[in-house]
Amino acid sequence: MAEKVIPRSADYSGWxxxxxxxxxxxxxxxxxxxxxxxPYGYALWENVQAGLDRRFKATGHKNAYFPxxxxxxxxxxxxxxxxxxxxxxxxxxxxxxxxxxxxxxIRPTSETIxxxxxxxxxxxxxxxxILINVWSNVVRWEQRTxxxxxxxxxxxxxxxxxxxxEQEAEEETMRMLGxxxxxxENDAAIPVIKGRKSESEKFAGAKHSYSIEAMMGDRRALQxxxxxxxxxxxxxxxxxxxxxxxxxxxxxxxxxxxxSTRIIGAIVxxxxxxxxxxxxxxxxxxxxxIVPIWKSDEERTTVLEAVDRLRSILTPIARxxxxxxxxxxxxxxxxxxxxxxxxxxxxxxxxxxASQQVVLARRxxxxxxxxxxxSWAELPHRVPEWLNDIQAxxxxxxxxxxxxxxxxxxxxYDELRRIIEGPGGFVWAWWCGNGACEARVKEETKATTRxxxxxxxxxxxxxxxxxxxxxxxxxxxxxx
RNA sequence: CGGGGCGUAGCGCAGCUUGGUUAGCGCGCAGCGUUCGGGACGCUGAGGUCGGUGGUUCAAAUCCACUCGCCCCGACCA
Numbered sequence: 001m002a003e004k005v006i007p008r009s010a011d012y013s014g015w016x017x018x019x020x021x022x023x024x025x026x027x028x029x030x031x032x033x034x035x036x037x038x039p040y041g042y043a044l045w046e047n048v049q050a051g052l053d054r055r056f057k058a059t060g061h062k063n064a065y066f067p068x069x070x071x072x073x074x075x076x077x078x079x080x081x082x083x084x085x086x087x088x089x090x091x092x093x094x095x096x097x098x099x100x101x102x103x104x105x106i107r108p109t110s111e112t113i114x115x116x117x118x119x120x121x122x123x124x125x126x127x128x129x130i131l132i133n134v135w136s137n138v139v140r141w142e143q144r145t146x147x148x149x150x151x152x153x154x155x156x157x158x159x160x161x162x163x164x165x166e167q168e169a170e171e172e173t174m175r176m177l178g179x180x181x182x183x184x185e186n187d188a189a190i191p192v193i194k195g196r197k198s199e200s201e202k203f204a205g206a207k208h209s210y211s212i213e214a215m216m217g218d219r220r221a222l223q224x225x226x227x228x229x230x231x232x233x234x235x236x237x238x239x240x241x242x243x244x245x246x247x248x249x250x251x252x253x254x255x256x257x258x259x260s261t262r263i264i265g266a267i268v269x270x271x272x273x274x275x276x277x278x279x280x281x282x283x284x285x286x287x288x289x290i291v292p293i294w295k296s297d298e299e300r301t302t303v304l305e306a307v308d309r310l311r312s313i314l315t316p317i318a319r320x321x322x323x324x325x326x327x328x329x330x331x332x333x334x335x336x337x338x339x340x341x342x343x344x345x346x347x348x349x350x351x352x353x354a355s356q357q358v359v360l361a362r363r364x365x366x367x368x369x370x371x372x373x374x375s376w377a378e379l380p381h382r383v384p385e386w387l388n389d390i391q392a393x394x395x396x397x398x399x400x401x402x403x404x405x406x407x408x409x410x411x412x413y414d415e416l417r418r419i420i421e422g423p424g425g426f427v428w429a430w431w432c433g434n435g436a437c438e439a440r441v442k443e444e445t446k447a448t449t450r451x452x453x454x455x456x457x458x459x460x461x462x463x464x465x466x467x468x469x470x471x472x473x474x475x476x477x478x479x480x
Numbered sequence: 481c482g483g484g485g486c487g488u489a490g491c492g493c494a495g496c497u498u499g500g501u502u503a504g505c506g507c508g509c510a511g512c513g514u515u516c517g518g519g520a521c522g523c524u525g526a527g528g529u530c531g532g533u534g535g536u537u538c539a540a541a542u543c544c545a546c547u548c549g550c551c552c553c554g555a556c557c558a
Contacts, residue, residue, distance in 0.1 A: 003491090003507070004519075013552095109558060143556050150557070203558055226558080258558085293517055331518035349517055359517080367518090480557095 005276045005339065012218040013146075019268055020147045023277035023340045026264075033145030033152045037261070040340065043285035045155065045261060049135065051187040051283065052157060052259060055179045061131040061159060066113045068137065069104045074112075106139040111205075111256060114160045115238030122252060125164050125244050129172070133159040148265030149222070149480050156260035162240060162252040166231070169253035170208075173229040176257040177210045180225035188263060189280040189394040190214045190270050191402050192224055193426070193475060195451030200435055203256075207231030213450040213475065215402045216269035219424035221450045221477040224266050227257035270398050277341030278363055280394050281387040287318040288383060289342045293330045293349035306353045310346065313379050318344070318387065338363060343390045344383065364390050364397070402426070411462040416476060420445040426477045428453075430461035430470035437465035441476060450475040 006018045020026055025041030028034065037045065053063075107113065114132075122130065139153045148154075159176060163169040177194055184190045192212035202209035206228040214224045234240070235251040244250050271278040281287050292307045294300040307322060314320050321342070323333050330347070337345055347359040358379070362370045374382045405425035409415045419427050431437060431449070441464075442448050452474045463470040 111558090138558090140558080144552095205558090209558090228558090256558095291517095295516060327516090329516050329518085329520060331516085331520085333519090334517095335519045347517070351517080 005274060007274045008217060008272065009274075015272075016265075016269060017147060019272045019276050019339075020265075023268075025268070025277070026147050028147070033142060035145075035147055035151040035154075037155075040285060041264065044264060044267075044279070044283060047283045047285060048183075048187075048259075048263060049157070051183050052179070055183060056133050056157075056159070059131075059175060059179065061133045061161075064132045064134055065136065066107075066110045066117070066134055068107060068139075070107055070113060072103045072105050074116075108138055108140050109256075109258075110134055110136065110158055110160065111234060112238075114256075115234050115240060115254075118160075118162050118240045118252070118254070119238050122162060122240055122242050125242050128242060128252065129161055129163045129168065131159075131161045131172075133157055146265070146480075148268070149262055151261075154261050156258050158256060158258040161255045162235070163254070164242070164244070164250075164252070166253050169231075169255050170229055173208070173210060173227045173255045173257070176255070177212065177225070177227040180227065180257070180259055181212050183259075184212055184214065184224055184263075184266075185395060187280065187282045188267055188270075189282075189391060189398060190224065190266055191395065191399045193451065193453050194455070195453040195475070197226075197451055198433075198435070198438055198449045198474070200438060201449060201451075203228045205230065205233050206256075207233065211451050213426075213477075214266050214270060215405060215426060215477075216266070216480065217272065217401075218269070219405045219426075219477075221426065221475075221479040222262070222266050222269070223450070223479070224263055225257070225259040228255060230254040230256060271341075271394055275335070275366070276339030278394070279341035279343060281343045281391045284341065284343055285319060286321045286337075286340070286342045287387055288314060288344040288346055289321045289323055289337045290314070290346045290348060291323050291330055291333050291337070293347060295350075299350045302353050303348055303350060306348055310348065310358065310376065310379070313376065314346070314383060317380060318383055334361075344386055360386060362386060362390055364393050409464060411464050411467065413464050416441070416447075416464055417445055420447045420476065420478065424478060426450070426475050428473045428475055429464035431472060431474040432463035432466060432468040432470045433472070434463070434466065434468070437463055438474075440465055445476075445478075447476045447478050450477050450479060 003022070005022060006015045008015045023040070024038050025044065026035050026037045029036050118130065121127065135157050137153055137155050142150050142152060145151050161169070161172050163172060181192050181194050184192045192214050194212055195210065197209035197211055203226065208229045210227045211223045212225045213221050216222050232251040232253060234254050240252045240254065241249045242252060267279065267283070268277060271280065290307055290310055292303045294303045304324065307324065311320065311322055323337070325333070334345065341363065343363045345361040345363070347361065352358050357373050357375045360372055360374050360382070364370070405423070406428065407419050407425060408428045409419065411430050416427055416429055419425060427447070438449050452472050456473060460469055460471050462468070
């Protein structure tokens with residue numbers, strides 16, 4: 001635990017794994033690609049869940065659960081009708097028992113089950129909209145895995161809604177994308193670009209897919225959340241119909257949207273530094289840690305008495321940890337809590353006790369500049385103030401980084417290439433919308449279109465690849 | 481599935497080219513003492529089928545064959 005984190009600039013992916021493991025968020029099980037989330041990492045996920053759940057409740061969504069395993073025959077019967085939607089299959093035989101007569105399939109997402117249930121539940125326009133969210137685990141057969149970002153099994157929420165009109169479904173799709181963007185920026189302190197996915201990047205079977213795209217510390221993009229307008233594709237495949245006011249049967253308009261434990265990887269990559277993890281206060285399982293300092297037994301007694309007082313002052317206003325472990329130096333503790341990303345550290349030594357004060361050290365500003373003293377009396381208002389300030393500063397820093405590594409090349413293809421192959425980052429460029437142009441960029445530079453941002457410059461330009469008239473700009477970047 | 485790399489103590493590695501007593505080092509771990517306001521130090525100690533199997537040899541961590549596992553780069557990635 002006393003080891004230092006690999007520097008971020010030296011080996012980014014090595015650094016990433018190192019931070020995740022040393023901060024005790026997660027580790028690999030001794031099986032290829034299988035991630036074990038540790039208690040500290042799970043506590044972080046619980047805070048993510050709470051932040052999202054609060055927003056879902058505010059938009060009228062209810063939680064439910066759908067099964068993980070589906071008999072093969074069901075999947076064949078129900079799923080093959082959706083054009084382009086071919087879920088990855090995992091065939092299961094039960095260990096220790098007999099071979100199954102019929103293979104079970106693990107759902108990679110719940111669309112199939114949900115489509116089936118909605119078809120049974122929905123009869124009338126009065127049943128709509130139906131707004132359900134599912135907290136669940138899913139399984140994908142990934143060739144190459146990475147802690148949090150791409151794992152064989154992961155935790156997420158998936159929302160599934162059904163509506164009377166196309167417009168209502170589109171509004172819902174946008175509302176939930178907005179919820180994700182709001183969560184990312186205000187809770188996770190990660191600035192994102194909201195936009196629409198290109199045809200080749202969208203969810204199979206969707207009419208439109210939208211995403212929020214974030215920039216990681218190595219300037220690559222990460223899709224941090226998606227929202228899909230499924231049109232009537234799934235409703236037709238699963239026969240989700242309702243009787244409208246005019247006494248005719250109509251297909252519903254459905255949506256789905258999700259955010260996963262991948263967001264934890266994003267938090268690590270956006271905010272982490274050479275010192276380790278850095279957590280935004282709103283999501284940090286531990287917002288403040290008290291580190292008592294003493295030499296003699298006498299000092300120990302007086303300092304720990306003060307710590308008890310501080311504990312009762314701070315417990316109501318922050319998620320608090322007191323590190324009164326013995327036989328470990330204060331310097332070691334400082335570094336350890338920094339590695340775990342705790343936003344605020346409260347140091348209390350004999351000198352502080354004598355003057356009824358503490359030293360506050362903030363994680364987002366290294367060294368002396370990040371330290372100040374505060375009297376015990378002012379802690380109840382100073383600590384929340386600092387936590388808010390740290391939250392705001394982390395978002396501001398991430399915004400600055402995003403801006404500094406964003407380029408607008410308009411229509412010079414060679415420049416696009418130079419940026420992607422050189423410093424890397426997000427490149428805004430005009431795009432005619434032709435899949436061939438997109439494919440060429442991917443082929444030649446490894447960069448993909450991330451999304452077509454809602455926030456367009458307006459007007460028209462020339463496609464960065466073919467020079468044809470383009471009505472929109474798209475963001476190109478290498479992605480995880 | 482193609483290309484490359486690696487398996488030696490809980491973790492990270494050296495030793496292998498050129499075979500030779502008892503297989504080393506750092507971290508961590510245990511005990512004792514000194515320390516403690518930015519990753520302490522000293523002493524003592526525990527911990528190993530050298531991934532596995534077979535072969536060559538008087539002798540194998542070291543050479544050969546096979547095999548298992550892992551990592552990286554590609555392919556793939558709602």
